[in-house]
Amino acid sequence: MRRKAQEWIYNLSDEDITFIKNFVMSSGSLKEVAKLYHITYPTVRLRLDRLIQKMQMNDQIENDAYISLIKKMVIDDQLDFDTAKILIKKYREQKGE
Template sequence: MAVEIVPDWMSNLEDEDMVFIKNFLQASGSLKEIARQYGVTYPTVRLRLDKLIQKIKISEDTENDPYIALIKRLAVNDKLDFDTAKILINEYKKIKEAVQ
């Protein structure tokens, strides 16, 4: 794959996410091996993988409004708590509906 053709889901990931993916692939998808490499517990690695999956899903959801996608990305990256994210998204949808 050429560098110029990086999918959106990859361009929205942080460097440490890409390193995690590389290590995960090199470990043949073994979460136990990744936990050993990082010196953390299996549940910690599972949580990291789940957050990474959420990031990818958000990026691939082409039906999402860019603002909503931004809010979801901020929540997944722990820059915004999920309750606040829900409130912002719901209020934004109400305003959008009122304008239409």
């Protein structure tokens, strides 16, 4: 379990880790995080949602090289989450899964 926890955190950027730290230090208050970053609440919510998506994608990385590449691109912010889901779905349909 400890190794799995380490894997997801290694795939986050330093900026993501700082955001998580600030979120925890603000007792999970998105309003406090918004004040800290001088941004709006919806912007913080969007940032948190994207971070959650990155973490979910990391948990779902598979042995299939193509799917792993797509998921890695999402984690690295090179591809958005919705596009990745479409590509993976189409790929699996073509493979007959």
